[in-house]
Amino acid sequence: MNKVRIAIIGLGRIGKIHFENMHFHIPEVEVKAVSDPHTRIETYGIPYLSLEEIMKHPEIDAVAICSPTNTHADYIEMAAKAGKHIFCEKPHDLDLARVLQSLQIVEECGVKFMLGFNRRFDPNFLRIRSLVEQGKVGDPLILKITSRDPGPPPVEYIKSSGGLFLDMAIHDFDMARYIMQKEVKEVYSKSAVFVDPAIGEAGDIDTAVTTLTFEDGSMAVIDNCRKAVYGYDQRLEVFGSAGMAKVENNFPDNHSLSDGSGVHSALPLNFFMERYTTSYLNETRMFVKALVEGVEVPASGVDGLQAMKIALAAKKSITENRPVAISEIK
Amino acid sequence: MNKVRIAIIGLGRIGKIHFENMHFHIPEVEVKAVSDPHTRIETYGIPYLSLEEIMKHPEIDAVAICSPTNTHADYIEMAAKAGKHIFCEKPHDLDLARVLQSLQIVEECGVKFMLGFNRRFDPNFLRIRSLVEQGKVGDPLILKITSRDPGPPPVEYIKSSGGLFLDMAIHDFDMARYIMQKEVKEVYSKSAVFVDPAIGEAGDIDTAVTTLTFEDGSMAVIDNCRKAVYGYDQRLEVFGSAGMAKVENNFPDNHSLSDGSGVHSALPLNFFMERYTTSYLNETRMFVKALVEGVEVPASGVDGLQAMKIALAAKKSITENRPVAISEIK
Amino acid sequence: MNKVRIAIIGLGRIGKIHFENMHFHIPEVEVKAVSDPHTRIETYGIPYLSLEEIMKHPEIDAVAICSPTNTHADYIEMAAKAGKHIFCEKPHDLDLARVLQSLQIVEECGVKFMLGFNRRFDPNFLRIRSLVEQGKVGDPLILKITSRDPGPPPVEYIKSSGGLFLDMAIHDFDMARYIMQKEVKEVYSKSAVFVDPAIGEAGDIDTAVTTLTFEDGSMAVIDNCRKAVYGYDQRLEVFGSAGMAKVENNFPDNHSLSDGSGVHSALPLNFFMERYTTSYLNETRMFVKALVEGVEVPASGVDGLQAMKIALAAKKSITENRPVAISEIK
């Protein structure tokens, strides 16, 4: 396979990013078709096809599923059965059984499957992963992740998203596994509703501190909040037996202004579209590379599954106010 | 009271710091006597007296108790009964009942009592406290404290110190109350022995992550380790509804060297003697100010008691692997 | 004019950047043709035409001249006479008379002309300019620019480039005018050959410190070196009556690694291709905007002329070891 022929299903905010990255920036990709029942974007001549047409199309090697979460599992199964490789946006699905089921079909059909944990491909986090792999911090003992959004999504979104742990912190749970390269054994979360009472009324929380314990006793601490007034805050620090590596938040420029009242600098890059521009592009490159070179995808279905189990354990932990073992999640 | 006449009891590492600060740097103090059964330091002509002589001395207004922890409660009671104001190094005592008992006597005798939570007087942490008080972060929601030592103390010390929570993290527990200005309701700790198996054999832990929940649901996360190979690490961050304030670690200079391999800068100030030089001096100034001006001491016996309860709850939490309410500690 | 139809002349390193930016990233541009006598790059179906064909082409509104410097003035005149708007890479020409001549023709023909001072469009420098315009530093008194390359170009290049002042520092001379928004009155340069004796043998210098004096007595200091072993170094600071604004160098990530030997972070972005990616894109956007909206170009022929005069004065200053007035350069 020299050039990967891809169809993009779903052209919302993320689908559009993937379209532009694939069409303009990755020479090894040919976007053959797009599909979306409602949204129309500029596709530079690339045709809109129906889902059925895409699945039957003999010159489409892979699909990128960027449609609403509740369609993911169905489309994954359709694509797998049609012999298409699959890139799927996170989350895979909100129902654990459904995730397992569709992964089973993916496996049976022998197609590649990659889940869109884009943050794995951010230059900052890649550097930390690389330092850990090179042994620069020795044995990683404590991982700390700060992950705060600039503002909450609409309450309607929260109602269907699975809530803070499944739609937001799941990135951090994946990051914890990715950096530590170990499995989580136990989860303890403490949470609150501080940002908006309506979020609490919708059955979710907006602020949480989660402690993960890994198999070997090492730990991760993740703090999340739906609203940081100073903007999107994405930091990470890993402390180990031989050193400590960390990355700070990202800013649009590095100016400082000193005046009579102090030293002042810029607000961070506003949200994931600006902050993770590079990671989205790198992510797609890695998917394409996996197809072209026949290597492993760098974020698998099992990665999605494990992150989901951590999220479900976190939910259970706040309900029961006790540490919850991953083995309890089935 | 214009000039406070103080006797220093115990001239070990910390006692010597207090002696020099009081003798050389605080004009409102006259050091009248020192006492130590074994150690002799240069006292610039100030006499060594016995404990009994100090307690009976009519021209001594206050004592600074810097002797071993197991003598604190006895000396506090002696001094209180002798009508001397008291500055006492932390920890007050390892036994909760004994702490309560001696505080009871202090109260009955009507003397002032200040506990040596020196970090409250560090310029960095003072600034954070001040920003919180000015409302610059709004309602404080999540506090994060990093507190790592450059290396573990001797195992013999650990055996008698009460362990990581009572001798090391207790500073952080106090800091959490100091910054948040609320009481802790519940504690959850996760811990491990990663630094030295001998610490585990002595019944203690050397690495811990502790989540505190305050009365109003806000949270603090504290991570401790007995050994950071890169040196003493003391950082703090408070996230609130209107902003986030943080202080970084302290360094001996702010140089950077850029060469063919990267940008390099200094290791942090090595340990508490170097890191908290200013805070020890400020602390004594505040004690003296409380005596001279008749105002409240800025770190009371109750502050010590509350920090101790958090430490005991943390110990219980790791034994039972569950969140422990402060109200369970009696 | 809704969509600007552009031909790109010259497809070397910079020409390729402009091609990709215009073709993929700026919806208001249609690249109609490219031209290069030797180089062939992937043009996604856009035809290669001869210079003559481009100049005669009725559907080409503008040209981007990215060919060797010694062709610039000729092509500028050809394009102007053909009624094409012009974007020209710097330097305009190494001969002052030739620059004046071609600008005269541009003016007579009434086409727009923009010179490729791409650094004006870097987010860091844009921020500084904006802070100055907002009055945040008050009256700007002292500007400091650090501009060091990671390594020298081949000596052959230097022989035809006009040397350090005309090929490298000219960006900084332009930046000085851009930030200060005043004209330079006098120049004093001190220089040396420290990097490579062959550069000296070729009649050039590789290290220089230049002081510019503006009409109102305010000053700029620029230090240049052909080789910084730690990589490309591009910093700027402006000090004024009401404050000081500065930007630091740019790095590929913001990680730091603390280990037993210190704190370590990344080398800077390697050279102008990586460092000024965004500025090249912004630059083209501004050119296109000037055409579409009929507004002024943000880097004019006069801007190029003035920077060139400063460079020539700097050369004269090192030869004669004295401050040289811009009015001496004719």
Add this chain to the structure above:
Amino acid sequence: MNKVRIAIIGLGRIGKIHFENMHFHIPEVEVKAVSDPHTRIETYGIPYLSLEEIMKHPEIDAVAICSPTNTHADYIEMAAKAGKHIFCEKPHDLDLARVLQSLQIVEECGVKFMLGFNRRFDPNFLRIRSLVEQGKVGDPLILKITSRDPGPPPVEYIKSSGGLFLDMAIHDFDMARYIMQKEVKEVYSKSAVFVDPAIGEAGDIDTAVTTLTFEDGSMAVIDNCRKAVYGYDQRLEVFGSAGMAKVENNFPDNHSLSDGSGVHSALPLNFFMERYTTSYLNETRMFVKALVEGVEVPASGVDGLQAMKIALAAKKSITENRPVAISEIK
């Protein structure tokens, strides 16, 4: 000589600092006497003596001359003839001939003489010097010093101080020699009056950019201003063939506050009393060490002389608007 017996002459702002450092912080010093015709400070029982009494006193080994500049040369000669070692505040004298004369007498009398270039002993600058000595930057090629005061002194002071170059920039001229460890060959200064017209009327300037050329062609650039609204600004950077080392300005704490308008941090330490506290103490320690151990003083009379020549050359340079060779200053 085990304990150095010192008399302090002059108890103004700086004399008081030296008194307290010597009396309280340096065990190897015994302050035997102080002298000041007008000022009375708390001396903790140390007697006030007349100048004559001090010079005749058999138990005084050394004097610290902190009196007004116009008395320095006289007192140096008196002390040298009386066989006392000498620490003298900068500047030595405003008249070059007088400096040479008194140094001649110092040499004839065989006493040690140290000039108060305290900044040499600042931890930041010491680190840079050490990095240069260790070869970490290779051959130092360009030194950059930023030195700006928070506000100008009274115009009356400027009239008698010798002006910006002799009272303020002289520290930077000394620093340039100290870091580069080479002699300056030529000076070019450009200056202006931007802060206060009264300074210009008094015949001085308040803003200057000075280029120093060293014997081997390497360069230093120093920018000075009498007023930085954001506070005292003291930075330094040395660029060399193998790397670049720099130190940033010093701040009272390292907090940052992120809120809806940006990231904010503290103003710098206000002025030399706060900024150079440690350097004053280190300086005195080095003087005492030179006496006790019989080693060289780390800032000699010749160091003072050379810095003064640079300052005089800078003055001549602005008057004549040309580079001035140090050899012209006699």
